[in-house]
Amino acid sequence: MSVVVQKYGGTSVGDVERIKNVANRIIRRKEAGNELVVVVSAMGKSTDELMQMAHSITDTPKVRELDMLLATGEQVSISMLSMALQSKGCDAISFTGAQIGMRTIGKHGKSRILDIDTKRIQSALDEGKVVIVAGFQGVNENDDITTLGRGGSDTSAVALAAALGCPCEIYTDVDGIYGIDPRRYPDARKLSSVSCDEMLEMASLGAGVMHARAIELGSKYGIEIRVASSMDEIPGTAIKKDMPDSERPVTGLAVDEDESIVTLNGVPYTTQTTARLFSAVAAEGINIDMISQTPQREGTVNLSFSAPTAEIPDLREVLSRYREEFPYKNSHIDENIVKLSVVGSGMRNQSGVALQFFRNFREAKIPVLMITTSDIRISCVIPKEDADKAVELVSRSFGL
Amino acid sequence: MSVVVQKYGGTSVGDVERIKNVANRIIRRKEAGNELVVVVSAMGKSTDELMQMAHSITDTPKVRELDMLLATGEQVSISMLSMALQSKGCDAISFTGAQIGMRTIGKHGKSRILDIDTKRIQSALDEGKVVIVAGFQGVNENDDITTLGRGGSDTSAVALAAALGCPCEIYTDVDGIYGIDPRRYPDARKLSSVSCDEMLEMASLGAGVMHARAIELGSKYGIEIRVASSMDEIPGTAIKKDMPDSERPVTGLAVDEDESIVTLNGVPYTTQTTARLFSAVAAEGINIDMISQTPQREGTVNLSFSAPTAEIPDLREVLSRYREEFPYKNSHIDENIVKLSVVGSGMRNQSGVALQFFRNFREAKIPVLMITTSDIRISCVIPKEDADKAVELVSRSFGL
Numbered sequence: 001m002s003v004v005v006q007k008y009g010g011t012s013v014g015d016v017e018r019i020k021n022v023a024n025r026i027i028r029r030k031e032a033g034n035e036l037v038v039v040v041s042a043m044g045k046s047t048d049e050l051m052q053m054a055h056s057i058t059d060t061p062k063v064r065e066l067d068m069l070l071a072t073g074e075q076v077s078i079s080m081l082s083m084a085l086q087s088k089g090c091d092a093i094s095f096t097g098a099q100i101g102m103r104t105i106g107k108h109g110k111s112r113i114l115d116i117d118t119k120r121i122q123s124a125l126d127e128g129k130v131v132i133v134a135g136f137q138g139v140n141e142n143d144d145i146t147t148l149g150r151g152g153s154d155t156s157a158v159a160l161a162a163a164l165g166c167p168c169e170i171y172t173d174v175d176g177i178y179g180i181d182p183r184r185y186p187d188a189r190k191l192s193s194v195s196c197d198e199m200l201e202m203a204s205l206g207a208g209v210m211h212a213r214a215i216e217l218g219s220k221y222g223i224e225i226r227v228a229s230s231m232d233e234i235p236g237t238a239i240k241k242d243m244p245d246s247e248r249p250v251t252g253l254a255v256d257e258d259e260s261i262v263t264l265n266g267v268p269y270t271t272q273t274t275a276r277l278f279s280a281v282a283a284e285g286i287n288i289d290m291i292s293q294t295p296q297r298e299g300t301v302n303l304s305f306s307a308p309t310a311e312i313p314d315l316r317e318v319l320s321r322y323r324e325e326f327p328y329k330n331s332h333i334d335e336n337i338v339k340l341s342v343v344g345s346g347m348r349n350q351s352g353v354a355l356q357f358f359r360n361f362r363e364a365k366i367p368v369l370m371i372t373t374s375d376i377r378i379s380c381v382i383p384k385e386d387a388d389k390a391v392e393l394v395s396r397s398f399g400l
Numbered sequence: 401m402s403v404v405v406q407k408y409g410g411t412s413v414g415d416v417e418r419i420k421n422v423a424n425r426i427i428r429r430k431e432a433g434n435e436l437v438v439v440v441s442a443m444g445k446s447t448d449e450l451m452q453m454a455h456s457i458t459d460t461p462k463v464r465e466l467d468m469l470l471a472t473g474e475q476v477s478i479s480m481l482s483m484a485l486q487s488k489g490c491d492a493i494s495f496t497g498a499q500i501g502m503r504t505i506g507k508h509g510k511s512r513i514l515d516i517d518t519k520r521i522q523s524a525l526d527e528g529k530v531v532i533v534a535g536f537q538g539v540n541e542n543d544d545i546t547t548l549g550r551g552g553s554d555t556s557a558v559a560l561a562a563a564l565g566c567p568c569e570i571y572t573d574v575d576g577i578y579g580i581d582p583r584r585y586p587d588a589r590k591l592s593s594v595s596c597d598e599m600l601e602m603a604s605l606g607a608g609v610m611h612a613r614a615i616e617l618g619s620k621y622g623i624e625i626r627v628a629s630s631m632d633e634i635p636g637t638a639i640k641k642d643m644p645d646s647e648r649p650v651t652g653l654a655v656d657e658d659e660s661i662v663t664l665n666g667v668p669y670t671t672q673t674t675a676r677l678f679s680a681v682a683a684e685g686i687n688i689d690m691i692s693q694t695p696q697r698e699g700t701v702n703l704s705f706s707a708p709t710a711e712i713p714d715l716r717e718v719l720s721r722y723r724e725e726f727p728y729k730n731s732h733i734d735e736n737i738v739k740l741s742v743v744g745s746g747m748r749n750q751s752g753v754a755l756q757f758f759r760n761f762r763e764a765k766i767p768v769l770m771i772t773t774s775d776i777r778i779s780c781v782i783p784k785e786d787a788d789k790a791v792e793l794v795s796r797s798f799g800l
Contacts, residue, residue: 016456050476056416057480058487065486068494069479072472076450079469080457086465087458094468098498099543143499 003125003166004029007039007135007157011173012230013077014044022171022230023084026130030090035125037164039135039157040081042073047136063108067137067147071097074134074153082132093124094132097145102138102156104146111138111146112213113155116163133160151211158214162221174209175229176237177202179252179400180391189400191251192235195243198251201343201377215239243345249353250344250398255391257338259289260312261369261381263304264319266296266329274303277326284318286311290339290372290381300329304370306381309335337369338387341379342394354378360393403525403566404429407439407535407557411573412630413477414444422571422630423484426530430490435525437564439535439557440481442473447536463508467537467547471497474534474553482532493524494532497545502538502556504546511538511546512613513555516563533560551611558614562621574609575629576637577602579652579800580791589800591651592635595643598651601743601777615639643745649753650744650798655791657738659689660712661769661781663704664719666696666729674703677726684718686711690739690772690779700729704770706781709735737769738787741779742794754778760793 006026013019022040030036041047050069054061061069078094085092101117124131135153140146148155154170161168174182175190177199182188196219203212209227218225219241228236267273274293281288291305307315312333319331347353357378361368366389370381382390394400406426413419422440430436441447450469454461461469478494485492501517524531535553540546548555554570561568574582575590577599582588596619603612609627618625619641628636667673674693681688691705707715712733719731747753757778761768766789770781782790794800 016453019457053416053476053480054483057419057483060487061483062486065479065482065494068482068496069476072475075472075475076453076469079465080453082465082468083454083457083461086462087460094465096468096545145496 001033001035003035003037003164005037005039005157005161005164005166005168007153007168007170008041008081008230009153009170009172010041010044010047012171013040013081016080018230019043019077019080019084022081023088023090025171025230026085027088027090030130037121037125037131037133037160037166038081039133039153039160040074040077041135041153042070043077043080046073046076064144067108067145070147071134071137071145074136078132078134085130085132090130091128092130092132094134095120096134097137097156098139098143100133102159104138104140104148106146108144108146110149111140113138113148113159113217116159118163121160121164148213149211151214154211154214155217158217158221158223158225161223161225162217167224167226168218170210170214170225170227171230172209172227173229173231174227175232175234177209177227177239177252179250179398180395181255184255185391185395188395191237193238193240193243194251195345196239196241197376198343198345199239201341201374202252202254210239247346248344248399249346249350249356250342250400251346252343253391253395253398253400254341254343255338255387256341257384257387258309259306259337259339259381260309260333260335261304261306261337262312262315263302263332263334264328265302265331266300267303268327269295269299269301273326277322280322280326281315281318284314286315286318290370290379292370303328306337306339306370334369336384337381338384339379339381340387340390340394341377342398343377345376347376347378356397357394360397361390364389364393366390402433403435403437403564405437405439405557405561405564405566405568407553407568407570408441408481408630409553409570409572410441410444410447412571413440413481416480418630419443419477419480419484422481423488423490425571425630426485427488427490430530437521437525437531437533437560438481439533439553439560440474440477441535441553442470443477443480446473446476464544467508467545470547471534471537471545474536478532478534485530485532490530491528492530492532494534495520496534497537497556498539498543500533502559504538504540504548506546508544508546510549511540513538513548513559513617516559518563521560521564548613549611551614554611554614555617558617558621558623558625561623561625562617567624567626568618570610570614570625570627571630572609572627573629573631574627575632575634577609577627577639577652579650579798580795581654584655585791585795588795591637593638593640593643594651595745596639596641597776598743598745599639601741601774602652602654610639647746648744648799649746649750649756650742650800651746652743653791653795653798653800654741654743655738655787656741657784657787658709659706659737659739659781660709660733660735661704661706661737662712662715663702663732663734664728665702665731666700667703668727669695669699669701673726677722680722680726681715681718684714686715686718690770690781692770692772703728706737706739706770734769736784737781738784739779739781740787740790740794741777742798743777745776747776747778756797757794760797761790764789764793766790
């Protein structure tokens with residue numbers, strides 16, 4: 001019998017009825033002839049609730065104890081799902097991360113999976129049991145409970161699939177991967193397949209339905225991943241490592257509304273000025289995204305960069321603190337912008353994609369403020385007021 | 401520095417404010433020069449809530465998965481208390497039962513502690529940390545999470561004290577052990593000390609504020625146990641193994657209102673009839689408490705016994721199922737009774753205690769329906785309507 005790892009997200013096990021629904025799905029799949037290892041997230045919003053509990057004690061909970069607390073969320077859902085299966089006559093057994101030797105390294109709250117001991121899982125499968133595993137959690141070299149960061153259950157599932165050498169199915173509240181967010185654009189078309197590279201670019205744009213590290217892991221070990229809805233039986237989207245570069249030039253479009261542009265005019269140009277600023281900014285944990293610099297007269301440059309809007313107050317503070325070391329004539333911060341990106345492995349071998357992309361802006365007279373690209377992505381910054389029109393034009397232009 | 405094990409019950413850590421209060425107590429105690437190992441129960445009613453969650457899935461959850469679920473309750477409270485201590489600048493670390501090698505044997509839901517590996521606790525104490533341990537839980541030989549049954553955190557605490565060779569303090573929502581339930585009789589007097597034997601008799605009568613197994617364990621290993629309130633600084637009650645039999649003839653009085661008397665008249669007397677009935681009853685998990693049998697004419701006996709009122713429906717069912725094997729002339733079930741018991745190690749060497757006890761009933765014309773005794777306990781069954789008067793008379797008579 002072939003083993004399959006399935007992962008059900010928090011919404012899919014959000015209440016007792018949904019847990020029973022997931023149990024029915026598992027039973028049908030088992031009856032169809034598969035051995036099942038099922039990874040579950042914490043029920044519904046329970047991770048948020050546990051986080052709130054911690055913050056009711058202190059604004060700065062220590063990460064070891066926070067992980068101890070958060071890990072209870074998945075321990076609840078694995079036992080509930082296991083009981084639901086057993087009550088329907090399906091033999092099942094639940095395991096915490098510690099019980100299956102899900103060894104992690106790195107910091108609490110964002111640990112990475114090092115190794116999984118599959119002995120106990122294999123022996124439970126051999127006994128005909130459905131194995132239910134707590135996602136998102138592991139143990140470090142001190143046997144302390146660790147967590148993998150938000151969305152970490154995806155990573156748990158893909159890592160288990162890699163350890164067991166089997167495919168991985170990610171069940172969530174959307175029925176697959178879309179070129180554009182279907183919650184925002186109801187006409188969006190679902191993709192039947194997408195490459196790992198495309199998924200990674202989309203995840204880094206905040207548009208992914210999957211944890212970036214899970215996709216990396218899937219890519220590294222060549223795991224066949226499928227994303228589908230836990231509510232219906234529609235096949236969803238396959239994420240494949242080795243996929244021929246697509247016929248379609250653009251696979252997905254993402255809009256990031258949470259960035260702002262910072263422009264510093266009249267920065268004296270020396271080789272070290274910008275490096276010094278950006279290292280100061282990085283030391284504060286502020287993520288700079290796009291950067292562009294244009295030379296001006298008299299040995300100065302104008303420097304623009306984008307950063308998350310939420311981090312603008314910290315950024316202002318850094319700028320004023322380093323004002324002497326890093327002088328400039330004047331500054332301007334524009335929060336009324338969006339970053340619009342298109343991703344597609346088809347860009348690699350098709351020319352004219354950038355032309356087709358930017359033609360939309362030119363024809364609609366939408367100003368493009370900044371541009372960055374990778375080999376399979378083009379991003380640009382435009383005014384917020386033009387975002388809806390731009391999305392409509394670009395998605396129509398590429399048939400998304 | 402001397403080590404102390406403290407245990408805080410669910411009410412004492414029932415909300416964030418109470419957790420902070422417990423943290424303050426711990427810090428004061430540490431500053432007074434003690435090393436602390438603190439056992440906590442689940443917050444407030446959370447064990448009940450988890451039990452309800454399980455029953456929303458199935459009426460008969462499998463015990464392994466139920467233990468997996470229930471154990472999350474203490475894991476939440478240890479991390480919360482640890483965070484509260486850390487936020488006040490006190491170094492602390494929390495451990496689950498598994499993490500300190502709290503090895504158990506026996507069935508899920510009522511496991512018994514076999515062994516504790518104190519290495520990790522000792523090394524944390526050596527680093528100056530307050531050690532917070534999840535009560536009520538352990539792991540069995542398969543590394544499955546187990547629980548010790550209701551009130552099991554007391555047992556965890558006493559077992560830890562035994563393993564560390566130190567005294568144990570049980571903090572709860574009452575300020576010590578009383579001769580009579582102070583929630584019911586506000587005039588009740590608190591005991592400054594009580595013997596393990598007396599505590600065990602009281603626990604078996606349902607009057608104990610402590611888990612019976614914890615008292616047995618304390619008695620076996622000669623652990624000094626103190627029961628006190630987590631809300632104030634009053635010294636509470638010491639539970640001692642080797643205590644000279646008390647001057648006072650009676651230490652405590654307990655009233656059990658949840659029992660009924662079953663009377664079967666005209667049971668044909670053979671040596672095996674009653675044995676057969678009671679083994680059938682035991683097989684159904686029904687606890688028979690007091691039994692009395694009186695011979696009648698014509699080779700029959702009248703048999704009376706008491707059982708928990710909640711189990712009377714099951715008992716009726718057993719009686720009707722075994723009616724042929726176990727015939728009787730007629731039956732009568734009286735639910736309007738209470739069992740009143742007095743306990744005191746002073747009974748061992750003082751005569752006239754029974755006389756002093758029963759004189760109260762005779763003078764007040766309260767009918768005594770059944771009587772049983774041990775060397776330090778006298779129990780009798782009286783009509784429910786006379787219970788309050790009887791309690792008042794007996795407690796005044798023995799100065800409780």
